[in-house]
Amino acid sequence: MKTVIIGSGNVAYHLAKAFTQNNIKVHQIFGRNEIELSNISNEFNIPYSNENLEEAELYIIAVSDSSLENVSELIKNENALVAHTSGSLPKEILKGNYRKASFYPLQTFSKTKVLDYSKIPFFIEAEDQIDEKSLFELASIISENVEVSNYEKRKYIHLTAVFACNFVNHLFARAKEISDSQDLDFNYFLPLINETVEKIYHLDPKLAQTGPAVRGDERVLKLHEESITNEEQLDIYKTLNESIKKMYQ
Amino acid sequence: MKTVIIGSGNVAYHLAKAFTQNNIKVHQIFGRNEIELSNISNEFNIPYSNENLEEAELYIIAVSDSSLENVSELIKNENALVAHTSGSLPKEILKGNYRKASFYPLQTFSKTKVLDYSKIPFFIEAEDQIDEKSLFELASIISENVEVSNYEKRKYIHLTAVFACNFVNHLFARAKEISDSQDLDFNYFLPLINETVEKIYHLDPKLAQTGPAVRGDERVLKLHEESITNEEQLDIYKTLNESIKKMYQ
Incomplete structure (x- = not known):
């Protein structure tokens, strides 16, 4: 799946790192903060932009709860699967005509800290079983602990x-x-x-x-x-x- | 100093172990529970009794707060230094005509757990500077972190x-x-x-x-x-x- 990560904070950084370590290609990292984006881009050899969001099959939005709704409106691709990383918001917070999902890593992240991603539980949710299976498999490359979990459980x-x-x-x-x-x-x-x-x-x-x-x-x-x-x-x-x-x- | 430990619970067990590991001789372990006493005695090669309390220069009473006062009355030796291991009682809880002290290891103890005693802080207090120095030196053989600390601070x-x-x-x-x-x-x-x-x-x-x-x-x-x-x-x-x-x- 052609994947783009949106965000340049701690969660976006660690997702980019976890993906790269596990040979999962990230096609772009997109966000507002060019300095952070360029740091992540340099460290993991991922193209970045703060202007042009690439076409992709999967967008993972790792931004703060309060920005999530606005950021989700940037995605115009109706064939995409879009997942957010928030523990406390339903997938319906995402505003757009695409397939919606949640991809929630349970950890407290700070950039300087080296983490063992294989131990971090991922809780995932999608609108249909095919997307759920894709996200489950993606998370399973990173972590030993992946579970399907709806909003109520999350x-x-x-x-x-x-x-x-x-x-x-x-x-x-x-x-x-x-x-x-x-x-x-x-x-x-x-x-x-x-x-x-x-x-x-x-x-x-x-x-x-x-x-x-x-x-x-x-x-x-x-x-x-x-x-x-x-x-x-x-x-x-x-x-x-x-x-x-x-x-x- | 000829030393006796009173008690057979978790704190008594770990003190006996810490003393033995650091080549500090314990002359007797005294208490009520013969099974526990005999276990500690076998493991660390320390004589035990549940009847005759040995004459000693230092008694360390490692019993529950509620038993401490009664147990302290068993010591009739007026030349002894007597220390309890409670974090929440003053040394004056000890009832007898001997020199009173506190020897408080800050840790949560369970018997089955192996602990690094060198990292466990000991807080000690005595009536005079000579006893304080003895207890400080004794604790310093076991731990890197020893501090004099009065009841208020404890x-x-x-x-x-x-x-x-x-x-x-x-x-x-x-x-x-x-x-x-x-x-x-x-x-x-x-x-x-x-x-x-x-x-x-x-x-x-x-x-x-x-x-x-x-x-x-x-x-x-x-x-x-x-x-x-x-x-x-x-x-x-x-x-x-x-x-x-x-x-x-």
């Missing part, structure tokens, strides 16, 4: 990722805020954080729970609540302990 | 650990609950979780934040809130997003 995949990734990072940020307030080196907590993550490779996280709330240690809970001076920290502390108690009651 | 270390470890694990448990509800394999999320943790080795977590709340994506926030049917999940969702918004406003 919504919950994204929600799970918010809990397991975005919220976890915010807890790290709040934890660092606490350790900083005591002039403690946050690096001290990295072995503990690693061990916490290591555990869930072998053990259901529900069974791995430790800490004062799960053992019903009201003395420590009270002690901590009295020690917290930041309103958001206290809200998080109370909400998460309540949730832990409910889960194990 | 309390915040423990609180930081609750945010960065206990709460993070609970988010994994709630995330798995969501992915299970959609028959999704939770293993799909492990590369994303790894990447989230990897990032904070290079980047302040406050600067690594991604997700709908930090980019002010009210559409996705509303979409998620409408998708969540579990009350605790919703409380967590709202509280953490509120906290993220406050941190970046």
